[in-house]
Amino acid sequence: VxxxxxxxxxxxxxxxxxxVKFSDTDLLDFAQCVHKNETQQLDILYGVDEQLLSALAVxxxxxxxxxxxxxxxxxxxxxxxxxxxxxxxxxxxQFLIGEFLSFVIKLGFGVAQTKAVVTLVSGxxxxxxxxxxxxxxxxxxxxxxxxxDSIVWPDG
Numbered sequence: 001v002x003x004x005x006x007x008x009x010x011x012x013x014x015x016x017x018x019x020v021k022f023s024d025t026d027l028l029d030f031a032q033c034v035h036k037n038e039t040q041q042l043d044i045l046y047g048v049d050e051q052l053l054s055a056l057a058v059x060x061x062x063x064x065x066x067x068x069x070x071x072x073x074x075x076x077x078x079x080x081x082x083x084x085x086x087x088x089x090x091x092x093x094q095f096l097i098g099e100f101l102s103f104v105i106k107l108g109f110g111v112a113q114t115k116a117v118v119t120l121v122s123g124x125x126x127x128x129x130x131x132x133x134x135x136x137x138x139x140x141x142x143x144x145x146x147x148x149d150s151i152v153w154p155d156g
Contacts, residue, residue: 002026002029003020003022003024003029003030003033004029004032004033004036006020007020007033007036007037007042008036010042011042017042018042018043019042019043019044019045019061020033020042020043020044020045021045021046021047021064022044022045022046022047022055022060023047023048024048025048025051027051027054027055027058030044030046030055030058030060031058031059034058034059034060035059043061043062044059044060044061045060045061045062045063045064046060046062046063046064046065047063047064047065048065049063049065049066049067049068049075049097049101050067050094050097050098050101050102052065052075052078052094053078053082053090053091053093053094056079056082056090063075066114067097067101069114069118069122070114070117070118070120070121070122071097071100071121074093074096074097074153074155075093075097077089077093077153077154077155078090078093078094078097081093089154092154093153093154096151096153096154099151100147100148100151103143103144103147104117104140104144104147107140107143107144108140110133111129111133112128112129112133112134112135112136113136113140113144115127115128115129115135115136116135116136116140116141116144117141117144117148120141120144120145120148121148
């Protein structure tokens, strides 16, 4: 079901409906949701971290994503740049966030690896994932750390 179709008449069927987290890469569907929502006053949140800037450009109200647990500061700086209409700076942040995500996705990136990166960045042990998943390998963690350390963010 396309989200655009889901939103058609949703407030009449569910008066307490407040919004949706859109987690597809189909920006056409997302844009149609934003456009149709102009009168419904729903919160349309975007859930594909590596495309957030594109979603903001078509009217996302906000975002929900796992990347913000470890690249939250950089994402907030991207949001601030976008709000100030500094598209070049916002793009720099989006491209660098995408660079990291592309790198770890190639290594194999899931719940266990996300927990490892959050632990790495925050210093707070996230613990192992629940079975049947196994903890991220030391090799993954070392490579992810090296990649993060190699990224030169616009804010230094």
